Amino acid sequence: MGSTSPMPKVLKLGNIDHAQAAWTALGEVAELVEPAATDRADFIQECKDGKLDGVVAIYRTIGSLAQTGLVDEELLKALPSSLRYIAHCGAGYDQIDVHACSARNPPVRVSNVPTAVDDATADVNMFLILGALRNFNTGMNALRKGQWRGLPAPPLGHDPQGKVLGILGMGGIGRNLKKKAEVFGMKVIYHNRRKLSDELSGGAQYVSFDELLSTSDVVSLNLPLNKNTRHIIGKAEFAKMKDGVVVVNTARGAVMDEAALVDALNRGKVFSAGLDVFENEPYIHPGLLKNQNVILVPHMGTWTSETMLAMEEWAIDNIRMALEVGKLKSPVPEQVDL
Numbered sequence: 001m002g003s004t005s006p007m008p009k010v011l012k013l014g015n016i017d018h019a020q021a022a023w024t025a026l027g028e029v030a031e032l033v034e035p036a037a038t039d040r041a042d043f044i045q046e047c048k049d050g051k052l053d054g055v056v057a058i059y060r061t062i063g064s065l066a067q068t069g070l071v072d073e074e075l076l077k078a079l080p081s082s083l084r085y086i087a088h089c090g091a092g093y094d095q096i097d098v099h100a101c102s103a104r105n106p107p108v109r110v111s112n113v114p115t116a117v118d119d120a121t122a123d124v125n126m127f128l129i130l131g132a133l134r135n136f137n138t139g140m141n142a143l144r145k146g147q148w149r150g151l152p153a154p155p156l157g158h159d160p161q162g163k164v165l166g167i168l169g170m171g172g173i174g175r176n177l178k179k180k181a182e183v184f185g186m187k188v189i190y191h192n193r194r195k196l197s198d199e200l201s202g203g204a205q206y207v208s209f210d211e212l213l214s215t216s217d218v219v220s221l222n223l224p225l226n227k228n229t230r231h232i233i234g235k236a237e238f239a240k241m242k243d244g245v246v247v248v249n250t251a252r253g254a255v256m257d258e259a260a261l262v263d264a265l266n267r268g269k270v271f272s273a274g275l276d277v278f279e280n281e282p283y284i285h286p287g288l289l290k291n292q293n294v295i296l297v298p299h300m301g302t303w304t305s306e307t308m309l310a311m312e313e314w315a316i317d318n319i320r321m322a323l324e325v326g327k328l329k330s331p332v333p334e335q336v337d338l
């Protein structure tokens with residue numbers, strides 16, 4: 001009689017809120033398990049006690065940070081030696097130390113969710129650009145206080161038509177934003193680690209980092225957070241920008257020095273800002289809360305049922321492909337050659 005090999009174990013960290021059908025279907029090829037722990041200390045203990053032994057792949061959400069903390073060296077040391085893949089359900093994977101994952105023997109391969117997030121995030125990005133250019137926050141807040149446009153009324157805003165939009169980070173979201181901004185009449189320039197082909201950039205002009213800072217009417221941050229990009233925009237960079245520049249961020253709060261932004265806003269160097277992300281979420285710098293020229297969105301870039309479903313399905317697809325063909329569908333760029 002032939003023996004049947006046990007199904008690989010897949011650990012779920014965080015919730016599946018939309019793609020239950022895909023998750024259930026994954027259960028036909030894998031044993032789906034969840035930790036009992038609800039905080040990092042207990043989770044590490046659970047791993048050390050061998051309760052998660054045999055786990056080959058992890059599905060994780062951004063919210064699972066509360067359950068396990070960062071996927072750093074300490075956590076990787078505790079995670080079962082059987083672990084080969086982590087499928088992150090998000091575009092930004094700054095919660096995962098990819099370098100430490102690559103250094104494990106054998107390596108832990110990591111995937112994120114590109115593409116599926118692009119439209120929804122670029123939509124919020126465009127909303128923030130328009131909202132910040134028009135300084136809608138002031139009037140909208142005044143209206144809720146029964147003061148119509150406010151006392152005094154806010155200064156007149158600015159039209160996007162003819163303004164230079166500088167996109168810092170021309171990945172999927174940056175490229176999607178470029179198309180949307182052009183519909184509003186903006187002229188798009190960009191800076192990126194590498195200049196893109198004309199086909200990918202859609203003809204947007206590639207400029208140096210400093211040129212982007214000094215010539216943009218609106219600076220949009222669309223780059224991932226990592227050790228090279230933390231506080232890439234700070235005091236010195238604001239000094240290089242045009243007076244009255246508009247700054248928007250849908251990437252990660254820590255790519256910008258928030259205190260320096262508050263200072264630049266208070267001095268009027270920055271006319272207005274549109275932020276979907278913050279340095280220490282959910283904490284918001286009081287200087288941002290106080291400043292009426294800032295439009296604040298509590299990290300809702302992908303907060304739509306269609307996009308959340310697509311993201312969860314994409315992350316689950318990564319696990320399915322890893323189990324079935326031994327390769328992730330969308331490995332993170334740092335590991336494409338691993």
Ligand SMILES: O=CC(=O)O
Pocket residue numbers: 089090091092093117301302
């Ligand atoms: O912030 C959201 C994401 O990284 O997907």
